[in-house]
Amino acid sequence: MQATPPTSTQSFWKVFAALGLLIMLCCLGIVCYSAGLFFVVDRDISLISTPTLDLACDNTTCLKACLHRLPDFEITPLSEHQDELSKKQGGYELARYRLDEQSGQLKNVATPTVADYLKPYQADMQLHYRIWDYFTGIFPNDSDIHVSYMIVYMDGSENRYAASIWELDGKWRLYVNLLEFDSPQVVMDILTHEYGHMLTLNQTQIRGVASEYGREMEQIDFDKMRSTCNDRFFTGYECATDGSYMNAFGNRFWTKEVYKAWVSAFLLLDKEDGLNKTAINEFYAKYPDQFVSEYAATNPMEDMAEAWTEFVMRQKPIGTSIANQKVLFFYEFPELVQTREEIIQGVCQYAVDQK
Numbered sequence: 001m002q003a004t005p006p007t008s009t010q011s012f013w014k015v016f017a018a019l020g021l022l023i024m025l026c027c028l029g030i031v032c033y034s035a036g037l038f039f040v041v042d043r044d045i046s047l048i049s050t051p052t053l054d055l056a057c058d059n060t061t062c063l064k065a066c067l068h069r070l071p072d073f074e075i076t077p078l079s080e081h082q083d084e085l086s087k088k089q090g091g092y093e094l095a096r097y098r099l100d101e102q103s104g105q106l107k108n109v110a111t112p113t114v115a116d117y118l119k120p121y122q123a124d125m126q127l128h129y130r131i132w133d134y135f136t137g138i139f140p141n142d143s144d145i146h147v148s149y150m151i152v153y154m155d156g157s158e159n160r161y162a163a164s165i166w167e168l169d170g171k172w173r174l175y176v177n178l179l180e181f182d183s184p185q186v187v188m189d190i191l192t193h194e195y196g197h198m199l200t201l202n203q204t205q206i207r208g209v210a211s212e213y214g215r216e217m218e219q220i221d222f223d224k225m226r227s228t229c230n231d232r233f234f235t236g237y238e239c240a241t242d243g244s245y246m247n248a249f250g251n252r253f254w255t256k257e258v259y260k261a262w263v264s265a266f267l268l269l270d271k272e273d274g275l276n277k278t279a280i281n282e283f284y285a286k287y288p289d290q291f292v293s294e295y296a297a298t299n300p301m302e303d304m305a306e307a308w309t310e311f312v313m314r315q316k317p318i319g320t321s322i323a324n325q326k327v328l329f330f331y332e333f334p335e336l337v338q339t340r341e342e343i344i345q346g347v348c349q350y351a352v353d354q355k
Contacts, residue, residue, distance in 0.1 A: 054066075054348060055345060055348050055349060055352065056345070057344050057347075057348045058340075058341040058344060058345070059315070059344070060313065060314055060315050060344075061315075062344075062348070063313070063344045063347060063348075064185075066347045066348040066350075066351040067183075067184045067185050067188065067347060067351070069351040069354065070184040070347075070350070070354060071184075071354070072182060072183050072184065073127070073130070073131070073181040073182060073184070073187050074181070074182050075121060075124075075127070075178050075179070075181070076120065076121075078117070078156070078179075081115075081117040082156060084115075084117075085154060085155075085156035085157075085179075086156040086157055086158070087157070088155070088156075088157060089157050089159070090155060091153050091154050091155025091156065091160065091177065091179075092112070092114050092115075092118055092153060092154055092155075093110075093112050093152070093153045094111075094112070094114060094118065094121060094122040094152045094153055094154060094178070095108055095110065095111055095112075095122060095125070095128060095151075095152045096108070096109050096110035096111075096112075096149065096150075096152075097109065097128065097132065097149065097150045097151075097152070098148065098149050099147070099148050099149070101148075106129060106132050106150070108125070118154060121154060121178055127178070128150070128152050131150075131152075131176055131187075132150050134187065134191070134350065135147070135174065135191050135195075137346060137349075137350055138191075138343060138346035138347055138350055139191065139192075139343055139346065140339055140342050140343070140346075144198075144202040144203065144204055145172070145195070145198045145199060145202060146171070146172060147165075147172045147173070147174050147198075148171040148172060149171065149172075149173040149174070150173070150174045150175075150176065151173060151174070151175045151176070152176055152178060153176070153177055153178070154177060154178050154179050155177050155179065156179055160177060160179070160180075161175070161177060161180075162177055162180035162181075162190045163175060163176045163177060163180070163190050163193075163194050164194065165194045165197050165198055167198075167201070167202065167203075170203060172198055174194065184347075188313060188347065189309055189313060192308070192309045192312050192313055192343070193305045193306065193308070193309045194305075195308075195343075196304065196305035196306075196308030196309060196312075197301065197305050199245070199308070199339075200244070200245050200246050200249075200301070200304050200305070200308070201238070201246070201301060204241065204244070205240065205241055205244040205246050206235065206238040206239065206240055206241060206244065206246060207238060207239045207240075207241055208237070208238050217267065218267070219263075219267055222236070222263065222266075222267060232247050233246060233247045233249075233250030233251050233254070233300070234250075235250065235299065235300045235301050236263075236266055236299055236300070236301075237301075245304070245333070245336075246300070246301075246304060248329075249300070249304050249307075249326070249329060250300050252329070253290070253303075253322065253325070253326055253329075254300050254303075258287060258290065261283055261286065261287075262283055262297075262299070264279070265279035265280050265282070265283045266279075266280075266299065280297055280298055281294070283297055284297035287322075289321045289322055289323055290321075290322040290323055290326075291303060291306070291322075291323055291326075292307055292309075292310045292323045292326065293306050303326070304326075307323075307326040307327050307329065307330070308330060310327045311327050311330040311331070311336075311340060312340050312343055312344070314327075316328070316331065
C-alpha cells in the first residue's frame with residue numbers, strides 16, 4: 001500500500017514543533033547557566049574571570065579593567081542625619097593632615113570636635129590614608145605639583161564640592177568631601193579634575209592679580225584687572241603666564257562673543273540670590289557644544305579641568321565640536337600625553353598592589 005505524502009500543513013507543524021523544542025532547550029540552558037553562575041558567585045566570586053591588568057596600559061579600555069579591580073571608597077550612609085548635614089553650608093571638617101617632607105609620612109595635625117554622628121567618619125583614618133595613598137601614588141608630582149596638606153570633611157549642602165585644591169606659599173592643599181567618594185571610577189574623575197587644576201594653575205602657569213576667588217566685582221574692576229595681563233589670558237581671577245597651557249587654551253577657546261557672554265554672567269556673582277548660577281546655566285544653554293559638561297561653563301579654569309579629565313579618562317574624541325577640540329588640545333603636548341599614560345599606569349599599578 002502506497003504511503004500518503006504529507007500535506008503542506010503537516011510539514012509546517014512539524015517545523016514549528018522542532019523550533020519550539022529548540023527554543024525550550026535554549027531557555028533551559030540559560031536557566032542552568034544562570035543558576036550555576038549564582039552558585040559560583042555565592043561560593044567564591046574570584047572564580048569569575050576579570051579583565052587582565054596591564055601595567056603598560058595607555059588607553060581607557062585597560063584603564064577600566066584596572067579600575068574594576070579596585071575596592072569602592074563608599075562610606076556608611078548618614079541615614080537620618082543627612083538632612084541635618086545638608087543645612088550646614090560648607091559642612092564640617094573632620095581631620096587635617098600634613099605631609100612630613102623628611103619621612104614622607106602623612107601626619108594628623110588637627111582633629112576638630114564634631115557631632116556624635118560624624119565621629120565614625122572622623123575616626124576612619126584608614127580611609128583617609130587610603131585616599132591620600134591613592135592620589136599621591138597615581139598622579140605624578142614635582143616641585144610645582146606637590147600636595148603638602150589634606151583636609152577631610154563632610155558637606156551635604158546643595159552647593160557642595162566633591163573636592164577642591166588650594167595653593168598657599170607654593171604648597172598645595174587637597175580638600176576631599178567623603179560624601180562624594182564612591183566607586184574608583186568616580187574618585188578618579190574627581191581627583192583627575194583637581195590634578196588638572198594643579199597642572200594648569202600652579203605658579204608657572206598663572207599670576208595672581210589680587211582677586212579673591214568667589215568675590216563679587218563690577219565691570220570696572222574686571223576690566224582693570226584684565227588690563228594688567230596685557231595680551232595674556234585673564235581667567236577672571238588671574239593672568240595666565242606666557243607659554244602656559246591656560247594662556248593657549250584661553251586665547252583659543254574663550255574669545256569674542258563667548259568670553260563676553262561669560263563675563264556678563266560672571267559679574268552677576270551673588271550666591272545668596274542665585275543670580276550667577278542662573279546666568280551661568282543660561283550661558284551654557286546658549287553654547288552647549290562648547291563644553292564637555294555644564295560645570296565646565298562655570299569659568300575658564302573649570303572648563304580646562306573638565307576637558308583635562310575627559311582627556312585622561314575617556315577615549316580620544318573624533319567629533320569636531322568645540323568641546324571635542326578642547327579635549328584634543330591636550331594631545332598637542334607630548335609631555336601631557338606622557339602624563340596621561342603615567343596616570344593610567346599608576347591606576348593599574350595601584351590595582352596590582354591591592355592584591
